[in-house]
Amino acid sequence: MKLPIVAYGDPVLRKVCVSIDENYPDLAKLISNMFDTMYSASGVGLAAPQVGLPIRLFIVDTGEDEEGNAGYKKVFINAEILEETGEPWAFTEGCLSIPDIREDVMRKPNILVKYYDENWMLHEEEVTGMPARVIQHEYDHIQGKLFTDTLGVLRxxxxxSKLDSISRGDVRADYKMKFPQQRKKR
Known part of the structure; x- marks a missing residue:
């Protein structure tokens, strides 16, 4: 089932999310719904706050690479980035909660991340390149941060005004969204 994606301006996107345990209600269904939602919005990552839940859960699927090799697809529960290393590099990022805005964001290319998967197996993994970038972006979400927070004051x-428009629902997205300040229709 496709869930509505919460738009910029909703307070849930600014919350530091809480850890969950294996008894979290309907977790497998939520994870499945998040993948359906992400794929229908052509995303490569989605965090629980983006569907209105302030919990430490996000998913990543970078899809196939240029050579047709399988992409990086994982579920991250209660993730913690332990280390970020390497020379920061710029890449143009976007966010399903902030449609139509893309900006260069500097991130380090290598991370060490600890997390539980959907089967509650604990992992500690080194990740590099694009998958590391996507994990960092989604990890920021569960920390209450957005990619726009990395931008300079002038930018x-x-x-x-574009961000305010998104909060009001004055933006076009090809997927279902929930806007915090959307005007009531008369």
């Missing part, structure tokens, strides 16, 4: 000021 943020330039984007303010």
């Amino acid at each position: 943020k000021r330039m984007l303010k």
Whole structure:
């Protein structure tokens, strides 16, 4: 089932999320619904706050690479980035909660991440390149941060009216969204 994606401005996107345990209700269904939602929105990652839940859960699927090799697909529960290393590199990022805005974000290319998978197996894994970037972006979500937070003051000021428009629902997305300030239809 496709869930509505919460838009910029909703307070849930600014919450530091809480850990969950294996008794979290309908977790397998939630994970499945999050994958359906992410795929229908053509995303490569989705965090629980983006579907309105302030819990430490996110999913990643980078899809196939240029050579047709399988992509990086994982579920992250209660993730913790233990280390980020390497020379930061810029890449243009976007976010399903912030449609139509893309900006260069600097991130380190290598991470060490600890997390539980959907079967509650504990992992500690080194990840590099694009999968590391996607994990960092989604990890920021469960920490209450957005990619726009990394931008300079001037760039943020330039984007303010666009971000306000997104909060009001004055944006077009090819997927179902929930807007925090959407005006009531008469």
